[in-house]
Amino acid sequence: MRLAIAELRAHLGRFVATVLGLALLFTVVLAMGGIHRGMVVDALALVDAAGDSLWLVEEGRHGPFAEASRVDATIAERARIVPGVRDAVALRVLGYQFEHQGRSLRVTLVSDRFESAPVLRWTLDRGRLPSRARGEIAVDRTLGLAVGQEITLNDQPLRVVGHLRGAIASSGDAVAAVSELDLDDIQRFAPAGDRDTPATHALAAPAAAVLVSLAPGADPALVRRRLAQIPGITAYTAAEQRSLLLDGAVDKARRQIGLFRVLLILVSTALLALVTFSMTAAKTREIALVKLLGARTRTLVSWVASQSLLMTLAAYGAAVAIGAKVFPRFPRRVVIEPRDLWIGLLVALVLASVSSVAAVRRALSVPAGEALAA
Amino acid sequence: MTRLQAIDLEKTYGSGALAVRALDHVSLSVDAGEVVGLLGPSGSGKSTLLSCLGLLDAAQHGEVLLDGAPIAKDGRFVSDPTEVRRRRIGFVFQRANLVPFLDVRENVLLPLRLEGLPSRAAREHADALLKRLDLWDRRSHSTSALSGGQRQRVALARALVTRPALVLADEPTAALDAARGREAILALKDIARDEGAGVLVVTHDTRILDAFDRLLVMEDGRLSAADPKDHAAPAH
Numbered sequence A: 001m002r003l004a005i006a007e008l009r010a011h012l013g014r015f016v017a018t019v020l021g022l023a024l025l026f027t028v029v030l031a032m033g034g035i036h037r038g039m040v041v042d043a044l045a046l047v048d049a050a051g052d053s054l055w056l057v058e059e060g061r062h063g064p065f066a067e068a069s070r071v072d073a074t075i076a077e078r079a080r081i082v083p084g085v086r087d088a089v090a091l092r093v094l095g096y097q098f099e100h101q102g103r104s105l106r107v108t109l110v111s112d113r114f115e116s117a118p119v120l121r122w123t124l125d126r127g128r129l130p131s132r133a134r135g136e137i138a139v140d141r142t143l144g145l146a147v148g149q150e151i152t153l154n155d156q157p158l159r160v161v162g163h164l165r166g167a168i169a170s171s172g173d174a175v176a177a178v179s180e181l182d183l184d185d186i187q188r189f190a191p192a193g194d195r196d197t198p199a200t201h202a203l204a205a206p207a208a209a210v211l212v213s214l215a216p217g218a219d220p221a222l223v224r225r226r227l228a229q230i231p232g233i234t235a236y237t238a239a240e241q242r243s244l245l246l247d248g249a250v251d252k253a254r255r256q257i258g259l260f261r262v263l264l265i266l267v268s269t270a271l272l273a274l275v276t277f278s279m280t281a282a283k284t285r286e287i288a289l290v291k292l293l294g295a296r297t298r299t300l301v302s303w304v305a306s307q308s309l310l311m312t313l314a315a316y317g318a319a320v321a322i323g324a325k326v327f328p329r330f331p332r333r334v335v336i337e338p339r340d341l342w343i344g345l346l347v348a349l350v351l352a353s354v355s356s357v358a359a360v361r362r363a364l365s366v367p368a369g370e371a372l373a374a
Numbered sequence B: 001m002t003r004l005q006a007i008d009l010e011k012t013y014g015s016g017a018l019a020v021r022a023l024d025h026v027s028l029s030v031d032a033g034e035v036v037g038l039l040g041p042s043g044s045g046k047s048t049l050l051s052c053l054g055l056l057d058a059a060q061h062g063e064v065l066l067d068g069a070p071i072a073k074d075g076r077f078v079s080d081p082t083e084v085r086r087r088r089i090g091f092v093f094q095r096a097n098l099v100p101f102l103d104v105r106e107n108v109l110l111p112l113r114l115e116g117l118p119s120r121a122a123r124e125h126a127d128a129l130l131k132r133l134d135l136w137d138r139r140s141h142s143t144s145a146l147s148g149g150q151r152q153r154v155a156l157a158r159a160l161v162t163r164p165a166l167v168l169a170d171e172p173t174a175a176l177d178a179a180r181g182r183e184a185i186l187a188l189k190d191i192a193r194d195e196g197a198g199v200l201v202v203t204h205d206t207r208i209l210d211a212f213d214r215l216l217v218m219e220d221g222r223l224s225a226a227d228p229k230d231h232a233a234p235a236h
């Protein structure tokens, strides 16, 4: 260890350059993981906000977030009278793009029964939720609209009364919460150009899905079987909705991101292996010397491997620090949990050991007698 | 007291028609505090002998004893050769062979560190050697800032820091001028005598032969005692 540190100090430039290069690679690996986790959190935000409710969607569809779905608003009334059902609410979802103060903003409008009892669990950052049947809107804080601001969506005047936290649609757009009546009106007058997102299929239909909450003590499986008898719909549990969402676009992104991360880790390993190996090759004379002086095998292994370990740990620490500064400014949400950091550390340690294998073998193969040769 | 004893060493490189007998029934002994010079033309087997005595290689036949106990016998090591080298043998090379990224004192401490954390007594011994070899003022200098003579004195301190039973030196004065070479050998002799180490020095350097207690000559793998007068440098 002493030898390793003394040598790194003597080659500080190379040490720092390697650590920086590795740190950047590690930062990207961390960012990709964080973006994936952010995508999952975003994708599930609305599903999670609905708690344990059952989801009634258009028959054979995965909707309303994974794909288009439209159900007749009367379904809610029919569901409400099914035994074991406490309440059923039509959920309207509308992708919407508008101009505000020269900026083009995209939101996913979601309706709720704000005038009486909202069914989704909205998380407020500041201000409040809409409380009247008309004219109020709460937007995700990332949208960039200030509380108190007045906006107009399809001729409907709305006042921003609060900021939501974590209200992101699976498309990545910020969610805005409005009353059912307001969304009805906005939907009715929506320009044709906005119908490209899945949710805009709801344009022609009264609702994207119906959310059904269960009466206390009701058997979810039984209620679901009863609901499934309503023609034209498919019923999902919250867990099924989650996995449908994650199996779709999010899963594809996960596999792509995973592949990139594996590639980057391989690149990092190769880089570190190269640096460690060339540092070892450059000190063949010193290795022969300490072998002749009677160094144990473990002394040699620790000399070589601890350098790769030190560089890896320094790079990982730098990557975490860079991430803490930079990730909050990313356009997409980056979510990194403490567990991810520990797993990352573990991966980094494995990377350090793998990349020192070649160098260690080289060091052990240096003949001690080389130190005697003139 | 006999520090080193070699009995009837035989070492052959290669086989058949290409076989080279590098050591041919070589026997020798070095006593505590004794500094023995080993002369001989290039290719006569001096380095091979040092390798066998320093447990870098094993002679096919014969026995090497350190302080009366066998450490190698008939082509095999009797005890762990790295441990014997680390604890009981000091090495000095033609060039000082210092570790460039360690300072003077750390170079001297290196053999102790290979063993583990040096004891207080061991560190004090290292410091005493640095003072004795006139390196104390330079102890925290980089080795690249030293002269050739200073570098070789650092190498001597490193070889002696573990209080070895035996010091093996391979042409330690080859890179030094006559005065520095003599100084180095005399310093080595001085300390070896005080600490009771046996010293075997391979040398071509006829200018320093009178500094040795005894001379041996190697020729075609055979060892014989030599008279210093036969090898003395011609007077200028």
Ligand SMILES: Nc1ncnc2c1ncn2[C@@H]1O[C@H](COP(=O)(O)OP(=O)(O)O)[C@@H](O)[C@H]1O
Binding pocket: B013, B014, B020, B021, B022, B040, B041, B042, B043, B044, B045, B046, B047, B048, B049
């Ligand atoms: N590794 C080796 N393989 C084959 N022959 C060797 C080897 N090392 C030394 N020799 C031969 O052994 C003889 C003695 O060599 P060496 O001990 O190096 O002599 P010296 O050090 O006196 O010059 C020489 O003939 C040399 O060519």
Ligand SMILES: [Mg+2]
Binding pocket: B043, B046, B047
């Ligand atoms: Mg030689």
